[in-house]
Amino acid sequence: MSESIITVRNLNKTYTTYERGSSFKDSVKSLFVRKPLKVEAVKNISFEIQKGEICGFLGPNGAGKSTTLKILTGILFPTHGEVNILGYVPWKQRREYVARIGAVFGQKSQLLWDIPPADAFELNRAIYNIPRDRFKKNLAAMVELLDVGEVMGKPTRVLSLGERMKCEFIIAMLHDPEIVFLDEPTIGLDVVAKEKIRGFVKEMNQKGTTFILTTHDLDDVESLARQIILINHGEIIFNDPIEKLSRFFGCKKKINLQTDRSQIDFQLPGLKSLDRRNDTHGNYELDLDILPLKAFLAQADEILCIKDMSIEEIPIESVITALYETKKPED
Template structure:
């Protein structure tokens, strides 16, 4: 589906001074600075994969996706997506891809979504029979038949996002880019959108998801790619990502005796709910669960306890911190 080889994107930007002297010098000549947004990355994506493409702000994920969608030209390297070079064969390429942006609408504000859908039909040249069949299926699955005749401006955020997905899927794309698709949605709307994505993926549509909502990652992604400082620092399953930082567990504990702020080696305080109820992170490579239970029961008297896998947000923070240490050493 996608093959990326040695992809690099470099920007040249002006470096502005802060002092009066530097500002005066900049009026005559501004020094230039090279920014390496993406550094020589390579990866492949198979048909039907559901990939979470993650990274902190400024990591290079948006730049990479813009090159994948054909919006940006790379400085060097190659991309083959659906057998095409996105920025060279853009007209043919965009007919095979879709995109949903949580913070940017494809719908026209003053007309109903139904009219926007028909406009897309004309743009992509979708045959009438295929259009009606696809539209009927998508509006039924997303339950928007009653609201698609209202002006877009009158729709709630959840209703609008459902219609955004229909806009992206009407022409039958093989590859879909999702950028924060559930941002700002309530729990029910998020569940509906996630179920829809899963159904489309089961039909062979490949999805590449970027999000800061890590619940989306846990609910949807089979494969996680993490980029930081323009380089891929992780590419594997979500389970492997959890195991990347060792055997750690999240423990919620209620006891008879109040907890101190610091604990023994292998135990870290994540959240203090009250003086007798806390959320802890336990490194079971240092302190096995059996030893933890014995020690804490003897010292504090355990009344209630739950043990779960470390939350993915904690795992991601640990991975970013690990990457910073490596860069600092280099």
């Protein structure tokens, strides 16, 4: 059994914000009186992440995942709870701790807008006190892996989003971090850039780096993550390997069915019609716990006379969407 690199116990974060309203009247009123609003962003969550893992930390907007990640990266203090990462309590031993982690924020750049990425790398070399030879070796390896050699000397503002994001990864990993937090790392990128970045993450993971990935891009999740933690309304609603995710609501398959006979009145226990292209071509969701595949095939062929078909796993996005909608806050 591999060792836990991140341990979180009963983590809670509550903060106060203020209601201002949206009208002009509300704005004027807020100059004198503001109604405080207590927000419980994270509610007693606990989890562990193993060394060498790629963990997808998912949730809808406002679920509490960014707050959790900010606590895990030492940016925020929790209200209460315990966190142990690499033997450190992030908010208490922040400086020592962050020297051993990296972070890429898809919407917050560590590059410097008017000067080339090479200068930003040099500044980070000084900040992390990376020995010159190790810096050169790491930089050369990552520049080659991400294919950004040509952009090193160009001002950041003239780079494409994909090139900039690749350089963000280099900044985050120049100092050989053991854990890297990725917050929406592929947001806005084209397919080619996304693939390059996913390949880079996989390669670094094989070399031993643990990744915590926050994203709304489920292709990132399917392509990279082995463990999934789903958070909603500040609570963890799923924490298991990705294979278990598609089986969360039972063992189901998506079936595309083309038949000789009309499917209009076709009904079987455990079979749910999703959509229909025409009378003889439709998509279904089959619950194998109710109707095993073999029995379904026999009955469907007898009733409809199957012409062609395909059987797929339930798409991860359908499962996640359903999970997001399952647990509502208790008001």
